[in-house]
Every structure is written in C-alpha cells, then in structure tokens.
Amino acid sequence: MNLNDAVFILLALITIGSALGVVASKNIIHSALLLVLTFLGVAGLYFQMNAGFIGLVQILVYGGAISVLIIFAIMLVMDVEPEKTNLPTPSLGRRMWGVYLVVLLIIALGASIWYTRWPLAMSAAGADEMTVLANLMLGKYVVAFEVAAILLLVAVVGAIILAKGADDK
Amino acid sequence: MIGFTHYLILSTVLFGIGMYGVISKRNAVAVLMSVEIMLNAVNINFIAISKFIRSETGIGQLFAIFVIVVAAAEVAVGLALIIAIYRQKKSVNLNDFNLLKW
Numbered sequence: 001m002n003l004n005d006a007v008f009i010l011l012a013l014i015t016i017g018s019a020l021g022v023v024a025s026k027n028i029i030h031s032a033l034l035l036v037l038t039f040l041g042v043a044g045l046y047f048q049m050n051a052g053f054i055g056l057v058q059i060l061v062y063g064g065a066i067s068v069l070i071i072f073a074i075m076l077v078m079d080v081e082p083e084k085t086n087l088p089t090p091s092l093g094r095r096m097w098g099v100y101l102v103v104l105l106i107i108a109l110g111a112s113i114w115y116t117r118w119p120l121a122m123s124a125a126g127a128d129e130m131t132v133l134a135n136l137m138l139g140k141y142v143v144a145f146e147v148a149a150i151l152l153l154v155a156v157v158g159a160i161i162l163a164k165g166a167d168d169k
Numbered sequence: 170m171i172g173f174t175h176y177l178i179l180s181t182v183l184f185g186i187g188m189y190g191v192i193s194k195r196n197a198v199a200v201l202m203s204v205e206i207m208l209n210a211v212n213i214n215f216i217a218i219s220k221f222i223r224s225e226t227g228i229g230q231l232f233a234i235f236v237i238v239v240a241a242a243e244v245a246v247g248l249a250l251i252i253a254i255y256r257q258k259k260s261v262n263l264n265d266f267n268l269l270k271w
C-alpha cells in the first residue's frame with residue numbers, strides 16, 4: 001500500500017463517517033458541523049484527484065457559504081431544546097423502507113461498477129486546468145455559463161423575497 | 170491499488186447515506202443537508218470521470234462547477250422557503266407541511 005492509497009482510505013473514512021454522523025445525530029447543530037467535515041473530506045478527495053480548483057471552490061462555497069447559511073437557518077427556526085431537533089421519523093416501517101432502498105442501491109450500483117470494464121485513459125492529462133476550464137467556460141459553453149449566472153441572480157433575489165415575507169402595506 | 174472503481178463506490182455509499190437521510194428525517198433543514206450530501210457524491214463521480222476516463226479535457230470539472238452553482242441556488246431558495254413556512258406554521262417538521270396535500 002503506497003501513500004496515495006493510505007490518503008484515499010483516510011479521506012474516505014472521514015467522509016463516510018461524518019456523513020453517517022450527519023444522518024444519525026439527534027442534535028441538528030452537531031449534524032451541521034459534521035456536514036462541514038464531510039464537505040472538507042470531499043474537498044480533500046478532489047485535491048487527491050488533481051482537481052485543485054474544484055477543491056478550492058468546494059471549500060469556499062460548501063465549507064464557507066452553504067454551511068454558514070444552513071447554521072443561520074437553524075438558529076432562526078430552532079424552537080425546542082437542541083437534543084430533540086433532529087429526530088428520525090417515528091414510524092419504524094418508513095425507516096426500514098429507507099434502509100432497504102439504500103442497501104439495494106449500494107449493492108446493485110456497486111456490483112455494476114465493480115464488474116464494468118471502463119475505457120480508462122492511460123496518461124493523466126497534465127494540462128493547466130484553470131486555463132482549460134476558462135477556455136471551455138468562455139468558449140464552447142458560454143451559454144451555459146451565462147444561464148448559470150442568471151440562475152444565481154434569480155435564486156438570490158427569490159430567496160430574499162421569500163425570507164423577507166410579504167409586504168404589510 | 171486505489172483506482173477509478175474505488176472512487177465510484179465511495180460516491181455510491183455517500184449517495185446512499187444522503188438518500189437514507191432524505192427518507193428518514195423529519196426536520197426540513199436536515200433533509201436539505203442530506204440532499205447536499207447526495208450532490209457532493211455526484212460531484213465526486215464527475216471529477217473521477219474527468220480524471221480517469223478518456224474524454225474531453227476538463228469537461229467533468231466544468232460539470233462539477235455547474236452542479237455546485239445549482240446546489241448553492243437550491244440551498245438558498247430552500248432555506249428561504251423553510252423560514253417562510255416556519256413563520257406561518259411555527260414548525261420545521263415535514264409532517265406539518267401538508268398544506269397542498271388532499
């Protein structure tokens with residue numbers, strides 16, 4: 001086992017463990033903080049796959065902005081004591097149904113991934129990824145780029161209007 | 170030796186954890202958090218495909234950026250909706266949000 005494999009296993013354990021913690025924790029503040037750890041673990045996986053720019057975007061957007069947004073929303077809507085804020089659904093049947101679906105998904109998808117012959121690329125591309133991404137974004141995919149910008153603008157305006165509530169006048 | 174399949178299986182497990190959270194949680198904010206975990210699992214797939222599979226250079230990373238943009242928009246609107254509903258219902262329990270059900 002070389003260093004690359006050890007780093008992957010460590011990052012995978014951190015990511016899966018904290019994701020399980022998000023789902024299992026009964027206190028939603030703990031869930032939110034473990035969610036930040038999950039995002040950072042995923043960012044580490046991006047760094048390991050030579051995708052440094054995406055890793056930094058992940059830390060900025062997920063680890064910074066989205067987690068702060070979620071924690072603010074939790075502070076605004078928390079009304080009972082924190083230990084009871086994130087209980088699972090009381091019906092055991094629904095939870096068992098969820099476990100059944102998830103185990104089915106992981107077994108079926110995992111087996112099909114394991115036994116597929118992938119057309120792997122032998123040589124890792126050593127190109128400067130920022131240049132490649134910029135050329136794609138402002139060249140071939142410029143329409144999608146602009147649509148994403150408009151989507152963000154509309155979402156922010158809509159979020160402000162929704163959270164502010166209707167005008168009383 | 171860690172390869173492409175290991176990344177895909179890690180992402181499948183992460184997606185499954187998020188899916189269990191969506192099905193079994195009652196708190197609306199927790200459901201949004203589980204959806205974020207699922208979107209992150211999809212992004213791991215995109216980056217792994219961009220690195221390991223023969224394809225146009227950088228296309229998987231570009232898709233991952235668009236997924237991150239849509240996820241940011243989704244979480245902003247979703248949390249605003251939860252705050253708006255909380256003002257009406259004084260609750261974030263999904264079982265209380267049956268206004269449009271009949």
